[in-house]
Amino acid sequence: MFEPEESTKQKCIILQGKALCVWQSDADMFLEEFLHLDGRGDYTQDGCVCGKEDAIYRCRDCHGCELLCCSCMIHIHERQPFHRMEYWDGTYFNMITLNSMGIRLQLGHVGSVQCGNPIPAFNDDFVIIDFNGIHEVGLDYCGCGSAQPYIIQLLCIHLFPAMTINPKTAATFRVLDYFQMLSFESKISAFEFYSTISRLTDNTGIRVPKNHYESLLRMMREWHFIKQMKRAGQGHHPKGIAATKPGACAVLCPACPHPGKNLPDGWETAPPDIQFLYALFLTIDANFQLARHNVSSNIVDPGLNHGYAFFVEEQAYKGFLSSQERSIQETSTCSSHHAVNFADTRVSHSLAATGADTIDCAQHNFKWPCSVGDLQKGERCMMYSGSKKCPNVCPLSCICIMVSQSVEI
Numbered sequence: 001m002f003e004p005e006e007s008t009k010q011k012c013i014i015l016q017g018k019a020l021c022v023w024q025s026d027a028d029m030f031l032e033e034f035l036h037l038d039g040r041g042d043y044t045q046d047g048c049v050c051g052k053e054d055a056i057y058r059c060r061d062c063h064g065c066e067l068l069c070c071s072c073m074i075h076i077h078e079r080q081p082f083h084r085m086e087y088w089d090g091t092y093f094n095m096i097t098l099n100s101m102g103i104r105l106q107l108g109h110v111g112s113v114q115c116g117n118p119i120p121a122f123n124d125d126f127v128i129i130d131f132n133g134i135h136e137v138g139l140d141y142c143g144c145g146s147a148q149p150y151i152i153q154l155l156c157i158h159l160f161p162a163m164t165i166n167p168k169t170a171a172t173f174r175v176l177d178y179f180q181m182l183s184f185e186s187k188i189s190a191f192e193f194y195s196t197i198s199r200l201t202d203n204t205g206i207r208v209p210k211n212h213y214e215s216l217l218r219m220m221r222e223w224h225f226i227k228q229m230k231r232a233g234q235g236h237h238p239k240g241i242a243a244t245k246p247g248a249c250a251v252l253c254p255a256c257p258h259p260g261k262n263l264p265d266g267w268e269t270a271p272p273d274i275q276f277l278y279a280l281f282l283t284i285d286a287n288f289q290l291a292r293h294n295v296s297s298n299i300v301d302p303g304l305n306h307g308y309a310f311f312v313e314e315q316a317y318k319g320f321l322s323s324q325e326r327s328i329q330e331t332s333t334c335s336s337h338h339a340v341n342f343a344d345t346r347v348s349h350s351l352a353a354t355g356a357d358t359i360d361c362a363q364h365n366f367k368w369p370c371s372v373g374d375l376q377k378g379e380r381c382m383m384y385s386g387s388k389k390c391p392n393v394c395p396l397s398c399i400c401i402m403v404s405q406s407v408e409i
């Protein structure tokens with residue numbers, strides 16, 4: 001018999017409540033098993049299945065809790081160098097790295113083929129950040145005659161180097177991809193994500209790994225940038241990233257009118273009474289509270305995007321603002337319109353930006369390409385055409401309705 005949706009929902013809630021009540025009566029059994037697993041579990045025998053050595057090693061990331069000897073563990077993990085190991089000291093399990101067990105990561109050769117001329121990484125203390133922890137690994141580059149550059153050798157096994165000269169740190173593609181996906185769904189910061197990985201490495205606070213947060217931040221930015229360029233098709237352009245057109249990486253609003261894409265033939269000559277069907281509605285607004293402190297510089301922290309997506313190209317934008325420095329804002333006749341009236345007096349000391357202005361499509365809230373700029377002073381109205389160099393995204397070929405404009409410099 002068909003049940004109304006509401007009653008099914010109610011039934012579900014009651015069932016969930018019952019399940020929790022039943023689980024409560026079994027909670028002691030769970031606790032007991034957790035303690036059992038903290039020890040050797042069901043692996044009470046001393047010898048390894050190979051019959052050669054004692055079974056005292058356990059992997060926290062492999063399926064199951066099997067205890068094996070050192071040789072068997074190394075054999076299993078030749079292709080899993082980022083698993084976390086523990087060894088049994090007779091009383092409890094201690095953490096141990098695969099590096100200290102003798103596993104080395106060989107680059108430049110397929111499978112378990114050993115290189116005839118392995119070259120250890122710089123200082124031989126390579127660190128790899130994965131989503132389950134920060135791993136110290138022994139890493140050897142291939143030194144054969146046909147060997148690729150070190151950076152390519154790292155990228156070939158899905159490791160993203162933190163530096164291009166003598167890298168000592170890398171992140172797996174997996175962890176960078178994981179954070180990117182997580183950032184789409186959650187509000188977790190890069191610092192919180194790094195702290196989580198650090199805790200997974202050691203949650204006792206006794207063996208806290210060396211801080212690699214700055215390196216991870218840099219790798220994440222580079223990862224996002226490379227992904228963006230790949231999706232924009234710049235990898236197939238003969239001149240590469242340098243030939244990226246302004247706004248080419250922006251995601252355009254699919255519902256707004258785009259000549260040549262989603263407008264019928266002859267839309268330009270439509271009768272006046274139906275011209276509104278092909279109009280583009282834009283809003284221009286600024287946030288005057290979105291201040292950014294002047295804590296860095298372009299030399300220390302250069303931007304990677306140069307007007308490729310939503311922000312305007314910075315040099316041209318700043319140049320335009322400097323050229324308007326001497327112009328004085330006309331006083332507003334509106335009652336108490338302080339944002340305009342204090343345009344030339346607003347304190348911008350120690351701030352890199354006093355706010356941000358942006359152009360959105362009014363109906364669907366999509367950012368327009370090359371439409372976001374940092375504000376530098378109090379509110380002052382003037383026109384800056386950030387999209388004048390990108391005719392492919394400029395709305396001038398549409399019937400354009402500007403709802404509001406309020407640009408602050």
Ligand SMILES: [Zn+2]
Pocket residue numbers: 059060061062077080083084
């Ligand atoms: Zn494992």
Ligand SMILES: [Zn+2]
Pocket residue numbers: 048049050051052053068069070071072073
């Ligand atoms: Zn064994």
Ligand SMILES: [Zn+2]
Pocket residue numbers: 108109114115116117118142143144147
């Ligand atoms: Zn080799």
Ligand SMILES: [Zn+2]
Pocket residue numbers: 253254255256361362363364365366
């Ligand atoms: Zn739109």
